[in-house]
Amino acid sequence: MTTRPKKCLLLDTSSLYYRAYFGVPDSVRAPDGTPVNAVRGLLDFIGRLVQDHRPDELVACMDADWRPHWRVELIPSYKAHRVAVETAEGLPDEEETPDTLAPQVPIIEDVLDALGIARVGVAGYEADDVIGTLTGLATGPVDIVTGDRDLYQLVDDARGVRVLYPLKGVGSLQLTDEAWLREKYGVDGSGYVDLALLRGDPSDGLPGVPGIGEKTAAKLLDTFGDLAGIMAAVDDPASRLTPSQRKRLDEARDYVAVAPTVVRVAGDVPLPEFDPALPTEPRDPAALEALADQWGLGGALQRLLSVLRA
Numbered sequence: 001m002t003t004r005p006k007k008c009l010l011l012d013t014s015s016l017y018y019r020a021y022f023g024v025p026d027s028v029r030a031p032d033g034t035p036v037n038a039v040r041g042l043l044d045f046i047g048r049l050v051q052d053h054r055p056d057e058l059v060a061c062m063d064a065d066w067r068p069h070w071r072v073e074l075i076p077s078y079k080a081h082r083v084a085v086e087t088a089e090g091l092p093d094e095e096e097t098p099d100t101l102a103p104q105v106p107i108i109e110d111v112l113d114a115l116g117i118a119r120v121g122v123a124g125y126e127a128d129d130v131i132g133t134l135t136g137l138a139t140g141p142v143d144i145v146t147g148d149r150d151l152y153q154l155v156d157d158a159r160g161v162r163v164l165y166p167l168k169g170v171g172s173l174q175l176t177d178e179a180w181l182r183e184k185y186g187v188d189g190s191g192y193v194d195l196a197l198l199r200g201d202p203s204d205g206l207p208g209v210p211g212i213g214e215k216t217a218a219k220l221l222d223t224f225g226d227l228a229g230i231m232a233a234v235d236d237p238a239s240r241l242t243p244s245q246r247k248r249l250d251e252a253r254d255y256v257a258v259a260p261t262v263v264r265v266a267g268d269v270p271l272p273e274f275d276p277a278l279p280t281e282p283r284d285p286a287a288l289e290a291l292a293d294q295w296g297l298g299g300a301l302q303r304l305l306s307v308l309r310a
Helices: 013-023 037-053 069-074 106-113 127-137 149-154 177-183 190-197 214-224 227-234 243-250 252-261 285-295 298-309
Strands: 009-011 057-061 083-085 118-120 142-145 159-168 172-176
Touching: 009 013, 009 037, 009 127, 013 037, 013 106, 013 127, 037 106, 037 298, 057 127, 069 252, 083 149, 106 118, 106 285, 106 298, 127 142, 127 149, 142 298, 149 159, 172 177, 177 190, 190 214, 190 227, 190 252, 227 243, 227 252, 243 252, 285 298
Parallel strands: 009 057, 009 142, 057 118, 142 159
Antiparallel strands: 159 172
């Protein structure tokens, strides 16, 4: 007798609670006046995702370090524009976060823990790296829910790995598979890293190769296959690079040498032990009830619990 492979839903949690924060009015508050729009919005997001996609496993992946030192050592500009406070070496820098969002993050963590939804973050790594490692270990289909296009690199039709990119809340999701990537960018999942590092990404402080935009990067990859092929063409006088392309790529060798390590998500994060099974009942009902009362989460929590029990 064969068993059905387990379907896993991986949440880029900070990406989703940021969307909830900006999508749910700030007037949504706890009895003591504390804003809880991100908390309640995230709970409704999770409920909708579980209802629509019915995973067997659900993991809320966390940023234990949103700007890992090993990435910054290679490209110092990596997310530098988002640093609010620099901390001592070895500790994560503080990220610029809206004043009324930061206090909601510990509440989110407490609620997820009381529900029994697996919450995984690993020191020195971003949520993307946790997602990359879990995806590599999965034996069944994986849906990754994120507003971060960097994770397109994990899309793999053969393994059933898709990215669900929220367009409006999580009720409208862009289902990103290899066909969509080829239509949009001219690359598959494995080629997205090369496209992204050539093009650059101002939101992450990645400079890219000056003068090589998205369309040019896609054409170069189509012509030469991958980044290694493009750089080999730089050294080949007979290749079909234009003089300006050859010059720009040649001048960007130092960046091109380290950028793949920065852009590619880690696949070897040392994960803690955890149970990814989707809960049908709260792990700690008493703690959950106390959190619901303190923060005024009754409606959102009851909706999610109803979906989990279904």
